[in-house]
Amino acid sequence: MEAIARAARPSQTTCLLVARKGQVVGEWNRGGVDADTPREVFSVTKSITSTLVGMAEADGDLAIADRASSYIHEWRGTRSSTVTVRDLLSNVSGRFWELGSDYADLPQAEDRTQYAVDLRQQYPPGKVWAYNNAAIQTLDRVISTATGEPTRDFAAERLFGPIGMAHTQMTADPAGNTNTFFGAQTTCRDLARFGYLFLNQGRWGDEQVVPRSWVRAAVGQPSQSHNAAYGLLWWLNRRGPIIGPLATDGPGQPTPPAGRAMPGLSASAFAAQGLGGQTVLVDPESETVVVRLGQFQASPEATYNGQDAARFITEALVDP
Secondary structure: HHHHHHHOHOOOEEEEEEOOOOOHHHHEEEEOOOOOOEEEEEOOOHHHHHHHHHHHHHHHOOOOOOOOHHOHHHHOOOOOOEEEEEOOOOOOOOOOOHHHHHHHHHHHHHHHHHHHHHHEOOOOOOOEEEOOOOHHHHHHHHHHHHOOOOOHHHHHHHHHHHOOOOOOOOOOOOOOOEEOOOOOEEEEHHHHHHHHHHHOEEEEEEEEEHHHHHHHHHHOOOOOOOOOOEOOOOOOOOOEEEOOOEEEEEOOOOOOOOOOOOOOOOOOOEEEEEEEOEEEEEOOOOOOOEEEEOOOOHHHHHOHHHHHHHHHOOOOOOOO
């Protein structure tokens, strides 16, 4: 494992953690960043957001089959009126997506949730897959309206607190809305707890924190037919068409390649991933969780991805 960990240095990795069967078997902290210092994990946040939706559904506050317009009143009577919560979680909402809007205008907006809500409907729901940050940001409105409290407070009370993610928080935009497509601040150790929660089918000790049925729905199979590599805001390792985070299968786009995202791992493996190689990789077959956080690196030779994290499973003996 030491050699695999050393290979992560060029990617400016600040922490790596490998756990198997609930025990930490390898941990590395670098770059002067303390193990308990929270850092930005970008789109790993999306998998947290998905989990909050599942918990709200278990509480009876919403159902993912609901029309999102039940909670986003601006969409009533518009082309977005039939978009469901599941469509938003699956990235097939058909809401407007464009690179500049999603990666520049949205992050710079004073009120990110309202910016996302106000975008137009581009396609009928279910017709096109796109990794849509703005559509996912509208889940802040869905969760907060359904639960009656800010999304970040719901996360702290119902998810982070119960499983001991003591150094984790969701952040807010300048208008006070919770960032749900990015923005979570956390650590490798806390994310290992999150990964283990899903490895253990939503159970933490004696408490079923997340319904087992939600875990199956989120990471057990693709959530739609467009992209076999995507569940409910989690990345999967299922075989079929694979669409990456900056691609879409909209009109005029090339046919997605077929295969598996991480060929060396079992089909049951899944991951939360974020910009700059932030990774929470879970492999149920070997009962392993690999977490990596680090600085964003633009050069291809210095990037980190799920395949790099998978080396701890495919090449290293990680039994304690």
